[in-house]
Structures are given as structure tokens and as C-alpha cells.
Amino acid sequence: MTQAARGSRVAFLRAPFAAIAAAFVGVIACAGASGATPQRVADAVASIDRIGEEFRVLDARAFADLTVDADDPQSAYLATGSPDERMEQWLLTARRLAAELARLRDAGYSRHIDPEEGVVVGQIHLAPMRAAAHSLAVLVQDAAIRGDRDALLALLETQLMLVRNAASESTLASSLAAIAIAETHVRAVSELLERGAIDADAATAILALRKPLERIPDYGAATAAELETRAIEVEMDRLFRTPLDERAAVVAGLRIPVPVRLDDHAVLTARHASGLYLASFAELVAARDSRETRAKAVDLEGRLSMGEFGEILKALAPPALPILDGLHRIDAQIAAQAETLADLADGSIPPTARADAGHFYMRAAQAAARMSARDQEAILEAATLGTRAPAATTAIARQAIESVRDEVIAPLLAGSACNRCTLPERPESAAGGGLVRAATLGINGAVRVLIADALVGGERPANAPAAVEAISAALRIAGHLASEETYAHALAAQQAARDAQAALEHITQETRLDARTRAPLAAAVAALDPADPFGFDAAFAHECIWLGSRTFPAGSAAVAAFDLRRLESLEPNEVAYLLAMFTPEAFAPVGARRSPAFAGALVDIRPWFDLDAFARAVNGQDALRTRALREAGKRIGDDTLPPADRDASPLAWLDVTVPVDIELRTREASANLAALRRLAPANAANALAPSRRHGPLAAFEALMSSAIERLREQMGAGSREAFADGAADWLDDRATER
Numbered sequence: 001m002t003q004a005a006r007g008s009r010v011a012f013l014r015a016p017f018a019a020i021a022a023a024f025v026g027v028i029a030c031a032g033a034s035g036a037t038p039q040r041v042a043d044a045v046a047s048i049d050r051i052g053e054e055f056r057v058l059d060a061r062a063f064a065d066l067t068v069d070a071d072d073p074q075s076a077y078l079a080t081g082s083p084d085e086r087m088e089q090w091l092l093t094a095r096r097l098a099a100e101l102a103r104l105r106d107a108g109y110s111r112h113i114d115p116e117e118g119v120v121v122g123q124i125h126l127a128p129m130r131a132a133a134h135s136l137a138v139l140v141q142d143a144a145i146r147g148d149r150d151a152l153l154a155l156l157e158t159q160l161m162l163v164r165n166a167a168s169e170s171t172l173a174s175s176l177a178a179i180a181i182a183e184t185h186v187r188a189v190s191e192l193l194e195r196g197a198i199d200a201d202a203a204t205a206i207l208a209l210r211k212p213l214e215r216i217p218d219y220g221a222a223t224a225a226e227l228e229t230r231a232i233e234v235e236m237d238r239l240f241r242t243p244l245d246e247r248a249a250v251v252a253g254l255r256i257p258v259p260v261r262l263d264d265h266a267v268l269t270a271r272h273a274s275g276l277y278l279a280s281f282a283e284l285v286a287a288r289d290s291r292e293t294r295a296k297a298v299d300l301e302g303r304l305s306m307g308e309f310g311e312i313l314k315a316l317a318p319p320a321l322p323i324l325d326g327l328h329r330i331d332a333q334i335a336a337q338a339e340t341l342a343d344l345a346d347g348s349i350p351p352t353a354r355a356d357a358g359h360f361y362m363r364a365a366q367a368a369a370r371m372s373a374r375d376q377e378a379i380l381e382a383a384t385l386g387t388r389a390p391a392a393t394t395a396i397a398r399q400a401i402e403s404v405r406d407e408v409i410a411p412l413l414a415g416s417a418c419n420r421c422t423l424p425e426r427p428e429s430a431a432g433g434g435l436v437r438a439a440t441l442g443i444n445g446a447v448r449v450l451i452a453d454a455l456v457g458g459e460r461p462a463n464a465p466a467a468v469e470a471i472s473a474a475l476r477i478a479g480h481l482a483s484e485e486t487y488a489h490a491l492a493a494q495q496a497a498r499d500a501q502a503a504l505e506h507i508t509q510e511t512r513l514d515a516r517t518r519a520p521l522a523a524a525v526a527a528l529d530p531a532d533p534f535g536f537d538a539a540f541a542h543e544c545i546w547l548g549s550r551t552f553p554a555g556s557a558a559v560a561a562f563d564l565r566r567l568e569s570l571e572p573n574e575v576a577y578l579l580a581m582f583t584p585e586a587f588a589p590v591g592a593r594r595s596p597a598f599a600g601a602l603v604d605i606r607p608w609f610d611l612d613a614f615a616r617a618v619n620g621q622d623a624l625r626t627r628a629l630r631e632a633g634k635r636i637g638d639d640t641l642p643p644a645d646r647d648a649s650p651l652a653w654l655d656v657t658v659p660v661d662i663e664l665r666t667r668e669a670s671a672n673l674a675a676l677r678r679l680a681p682a683n684a685a686n687a688l689a690p691s692r693r694h695g696p697l698a699a700f701e702a703l704m705s706s707a708i709e710r711l712r713e714q715m716g717a718g719s720r721e722a723f724a725d726g727a728a729d730w731l732d733d734r735a736t737e738r
Contacts, residue, residue, distance in 0.1 A: 044107035048165070051101045052128030055094070055135045062090045074138055078191075080438065081145045081363050091142060094135050101132065102158045109165045115230040119254055119316065126166065126177040133162050133181040137188040144197040145363075152192070153202065157209050159185040164212060167220040170227045172318040178219040179326040186333045193340065196355030196414055203344035210334070218285050219330075221323050225282040229275050232316060236271035240264065251312070260311040273309035274317065281320050288327050297324045352414055357480050358423040358439075360415030365442030367407035368449060369603055375400035376445070376600040383452035386506070398458030401449060405461070408446045409453055413465060416473035421480035423489070433546045434583030435576060435614075435659060436605070437488040441587065443481070445603030447474050447496045451503045467507050468517055474500040475524035475676070482528070482535035485542040487576055487662060491608055493534040494665060497672055504679045521680035525673070533673045536572070536666040543575050544568050550582060552625045559628050562650045572662040574651060580617035580659040581624065590615040613657035620654050627653045 063073065063086075073087040083091060111125075136159050143152035163185065166178035189206060192198050198206070235254065239262070242250055247262040260266070277300070284297050297320040304314055343349045375396065382389040382397035389397075401409075415421070423439045451474055453460070454467035465473065474496050481493035504521065507513075532538055548564030567575070580588075589598055589606045598604050 038110075041108035041110050044104050045109060045111055047104055047107075048101065048109070049125045049128065051097050052125065052132040054097055056128045056131035058090065058093055058097070059131060059135065062086060078138070078141050078145075079362055080366050082366050091139075094139055095142075097132075098136060098139050098155060098158065101136075102154055105158060105161045109161075109168065111165075111169050113170055113227075113231075115170075115227045116234055117231075119228075119231045119235045123169070123171065123173050123177075126174060129162055129166060130177060130180055130184070133159055133184045136162075137184050137191075140188045141191055141195070144192055144195050149202055152197070153205050153209070156185065156188065156206060159188065160209055160213065163219070164216065167216045170220065170224050172221060172224045172228060172323060175219045175221040175224050176322060176326060178216075179323075179330050182213070182219070182330050183326075183333065186330070186337060189337060189341075193337075193354040194356040195359045196351045196418070198341070198344055199351045200345050200347055203341040207338065207341050207345060210338075213334070218288075218327060221327065222282045222285045225278045225285065228318070229278040232274040232278075232313070233271050236267050236274070236312075240267045240271070254316065260315060262312075266310060266312055269310040270312035270316070273313050277304060277309050277313060277317055281318075281323075284320060284324060285327065288324055289331075294321075294324060294328075297321050350417075352417045353419075355414070355418045357415035357418035357421035357477075360411040360418070361421070361423065361443055361446075361477070361480070362439060364408045364411040364415070364446040365439055367404055367411075367442075368446035369442035369600075371400065371404065371445070371449075371600060371602070373600050375403075376602040379449060379452045379456065380601045382456040383448075386455060387457065389457070394457045397452070397456045398460075401453050401456060404449060405453075405464075408449050409465070412446055412450050412477065413469075413473055415480070416476040418480075421483055423484055433486075433543075433579070434587060435488055435579040435609075436583050436587040436589065437486060438587070439481075439484075440488045440492045440605060441598075442603050443477075443492055444495045444499070444605065445600065447477055448499055448602045450474060451499060455503065455506065467503070468513070468521060471500045471503050471507075472520040472524045474503075475521070476527070478534065479524070479527050482533065482538075485535055485538045486546075487536070487539045487543055487572075487579060487660075490535040490539050491605075491660065491665065494669060494672065495605075495608070497528075497534065497676065501672065501675055501679065504676075508679060518680050522682055525676045525680045526682055528673060528676075530673065532669075534665075534669050536662060536669060540572055540575065541568075543579060544570075547575070547578050547582070552628050554629060559631075561624060561628050566650050570650060572666065573658050574656060576660055576662045577613075577617050577654075577656050577658065578650070580614050580657075581621050583614075583618065588614065588618055590618065609660050610658060614659040616655060616657045617659050623653050623655075 073084055073090070077083040077087045136155050140152055140155045140159075143149070143155060159181065163178050163182045166174045166181060168174075189198070192202075239247055239250055244262065247267075251260065251262065280296075280300055284293055284300070287293055300320050303309065304317060304319070307314055309317065340349075340354055343353075344351065378393050378396035379400055382394045385393075423437075450465075450470050451467075453464060454470045478493040478496040478500065481489045481496065484490075528534075544564060544567040547562055547567055548560070550561040551558040552561060553559075562578075567578075570578075589609055590611050598606055
């Protein structure tokens, strides 16, 4: 803020109260559509209140019976894009309410509270207003999932209407509500950025929607401070005129804790001090971008709490820090987001620049898991046999691939281009852990569809990815999955890399790839951690921490299943056994309620596991619970069991099996990486870099490159191939040095 702007605002704050109030009332009267009649505005306000309350009740009733460990249907839907029956009902009602609320955007809004009537106690409509803003945020993501940009922008505009409405109400409580709703709006846009759902046009539209916020930079806080000063003065005048023995009843109505001194001196002190306190408060709001502002606010609150402004004002005056901290927070959030939106709007960055790959992968995984078994078998057969596949099989496979191009292939390509990946799973819930996770139900099938698209015959769209592009994307997806640091994702990462390796071996048998073509493949391989390419080692500590948080109910208390320190002494296969035990029933690859995501040649991950060992691990949870209760000395049935040996292994009493050999998988990871490096050597990654060499040396190196390529074509395997590879490495090393 410039010095001139700061000075003009302070001058406004020091203007006569009557002038400020008159101006403020004028602003509110013009808040809605021009020509809005008082009755129409009043009806709109009543409708907004009713809709907000309906949103609040909708949430309370729809999800009231959820247990602590249950997945929140809203979070699950936003993570996976697949609503359950309860969420479907919520969406139907919420969309209707949102449409009704949107129709009131131009109806006008005025809830000006006259300070001459005294202090306002309780603005019960603010909580439903915030509930509506939260529900709108969920609906914004729903619109993004459905690809409905018009609905998305309309919902964001409705959120901003609620911000302006709350800011116009002339109380500090409503200013806090306006800030909170604005933060909800910012979070909604942040999630859209993570989804890659904001392109240049959408970014331009959102920036335009936020323009009206520039007219309320402090969300009404400074004006509210002035008006509340007058309201306190009026209230103290009324209290002063009240007989002393009746004053306690008056202050009780103001929610002032009794006892406080209510004699004439205390009342007059509060009347006088309110102006001093709130004037200082308003100046802090006006100068909130100053470094010293927060220290001054802390000092002001300290003086208030120490009684400098009197006991009555200490109980009645609003604290400064929540408002100031909220303003600082929302200012920073809006400014940072505006920069990103501006970059998107002018094309400086693509929509995926701030996106999180996790949203794309979950969408693709869910779509792949829904594919029919017939389509999956046809795709696998056609991709494996290539030109030898029966024409009918190829036709079915191509049709199946095209039917999921937008739901599977496009999201995977978008996700693979992202710089980060956080799969939207909920670690605090039961579904957030185990040896199988939500993302592993379908993600490998989705990757196989991506790769098969380039291998299966038939007509493809002009923008369909080439084989090298698809395989490179699969390797980047493997890297993203490896970064999740769980065994479930490490297994998925390894499978994606193995599928990419098989496809790369297939195409190199039929097509000679030059260094430039191999470059994106080499870059994707080079991005894998050579020490832990698929994340098995990194997952060990994460999984121990998750297991250490598992508990069993014991009456009104909970008993820890494990001692974290003892878990860290286990071997990886033993940790995997315990994870299998805690795998949610819907995710386990065994049992009668096995997920349909396992049914299909592309998505089936059962070959990863020893299913008998997995089933025995799942059945071992009762023994673990009994042991945990013994260690805690808890009662089981009618008996109080003696404490067990607290130094025993976490595997005591358990029939330990090996549902998946993590230790073998970890060793195989190095071999997988070595194979990929042979197919896409690191020196190929430099092929895309422009040459800085000129003259005779450049001509000589070009000649050498050509000779090496001819050697590779003419020589067979063994030492001669090794020589050719070594010569290529030597040439690239010399180029790097120069």
C-alpha cells in the first residue's frame, strides 16, 4: 500500500461518525442490482438465510452417523470422482440449493445494523452462511470432476457474493465471517489448480470475478470498528441511565460475564475507552501491511486484557489479533494466487504447472477399474500379439481404448507432466493404509491402456501419443508412485516400470530408435532414484509409523496394536504381513467381498500376492487384538488377562506368512532399473540439447556418431555391442566436457 493510500484511509477513519455511517449505508443500499426495491432485497436476504440453513442441515443429516474411522463420502468422492449412494443424494440436493442461491446474486443484499440500537449480540445467520460457502466449495470440485466449467465459475461467483454480503454487515463478527468465506474460496481455487482444471480462459474469468473484492480490501473491518464504537457508546449510555440494581440483567443480555463493576465510573470509563480502543484498532487495520502492526496489535490486546480500558470493555470489545491475522492471511493468499492465475491467463504457464498428478491418476484408475473384462482381455491380447492379433480382437481392443481415451489416457498424460504427486488418500482412516491402497485398484490397468494405445492397430486420433511418449509417461508415473513411500504404491510403481520395459523391448525389436528419440525415455529413467527406484526402502519407515498408529477398542478407551520402536526392528516382509492384516476388506485381494477392480486382465493385481498367505494374514487380526489387550492388562469377557511380555516381538502369537516378498521385490528393482538403462541409456538424454560445437571438430564427431550407429546395425551381441555402446558413451562424455 502506498503512503498516500494509507493516509487517505486513515483520514477516512477519522472522519465524523455521521458521515461514515451515511456513506456506509449508501454503499449497502447499492450492493445489489440497481433498482432493487427494499422488499425485494428483504426477500433475498431471507432466502439466503434459509438456503444457508438448509446447507447446514443437509451436511448434519447426510453424514451424522459416520464413525471416526469411516471415510467421509465428500472426501472420498473428491479423491476418486466416484460418489457413493449417500454422496449422490447429497449432490442432488446441494446442486439444487446452489442453483437457487445463484439466482439471488443480483437481487441485492442489505443487513445494515443501526448502531443507535446498541451492541449486536449473536448473528446466527453467519454460521449457515459459512456452511453454504463450504458446500459450494465441494460443488466447485464436483463441477471440475464433471468438466462443467460454466457451473464451476458460477459457483465461485456465488461464493464471492457471500464474501461481499458478510463484509457489508458492519460488524467485526461479520468481517471475520467474510474473511473465512474468502479463505474457503481460495482453497477451492487451489484445489482446482491442483486438478489442472484452470486454463487461460478460466483464469481470466476468476480474476474478473474477484475484481469487486478490491472495493472491500479490509472486508468491512475498519468501518465495522467505527460503527461498533458508536454502538458501545449507545449501550453504555443506556446502561448509565439504568438503575444500579438492574444493570446486572442488562449486561447479562450483552453476554458480559458477571461480576464486573457496574457503577457509574466503570460505565463512563467503558464509554470513553471504547472510542480510544476501537480507533487504535481501526488504524491497525488500515496500516496492516506495516511490519510493526502485529506487535502493536499484541500490545493493544495486552492493554485491553490488563484492564487499561476498563472491565466492561475488556469483556465487550472484540480482540484485534484475529481480524488482523485473518486479513494478513487472506491478503497473502489472494496475492499469491493472483500471480498464478495471471500467469495462466497470459499463457506463461500451462494448466498442469501447479497441478498435482494424484487427482489425474485417481480419475484414470477409477475409469480403468470400470472397464469390462471382455474389453480388458481384448486390449491385452491385441497389444501382446501386435500385427499377429486376430482382426476381430484388434477391432474390439481399439474400440475399447477409444472409449476410455478421455477418462484414462488423457488424465495419465496430464498427470505425468505434473511436477508433484500426492495421491488423495486419507491416512487417518482405515482405507488410508494396508498392503493395497485406493490408487492401486486400477492404476496399473490404466497404465497398460496408455501403453497399449500405441501398440494396438486401428485408426487413432491425430493427437494420440506415440509409443515413446506413452512409455515415457508410464515411467514418469512410476516415479510419481514411488514417491508415495508405501509398499502398495512401490508395487504399483514397479509394475508400471516393468510394463514400460516390456513395451520398450517390443518396439526396439521392430524399430531402430535414434538417440534423439530415446532422449525422453532416458530422461524418465534417469529421474528414478538409483538407490531406491520404486520406493521400497523409503516405504519401510512410513509403513512402520502407520502400523504404530493402529489401535483396538477397549471399552471407552483404545489400545495400541504395536510399539513403534519394536516395529522398526522387523524385516520388510514382516511389516508387509502386518500391513496385509490391516488391509480394508474392500481392498483385500481375498474374500467374498473382493473389489470388482480385481476382475479384469489389465487391472488384476492378484498375481502380485500369495493369496493363501494374504488370507491367513487377514485372519490373524483377532490374535493380535487379544495380545494387545493382554499387554495393556485389559479385560476380555469375564476374565482379566495378566499383562503379556511388553518386550516381545510384534509378531508374537501370530502365524506369520509372506503375502508378498518385499525383500525379493527390492532386489529385483535394481535389475529392473538396469534393464531400463540399457534400453534408454543416460547419454541419450543429452540428445535433445543443442550442440555448442562448430567447425572441424563438430564434423569429426558427426562422422564418429554415424560410424557408431553403423557398427550397432552390423555387429551382433557380446563384446562388439559393448564396444559400440562404450564408444557412444565416450563420445558423449567428450561432448559434455567441452
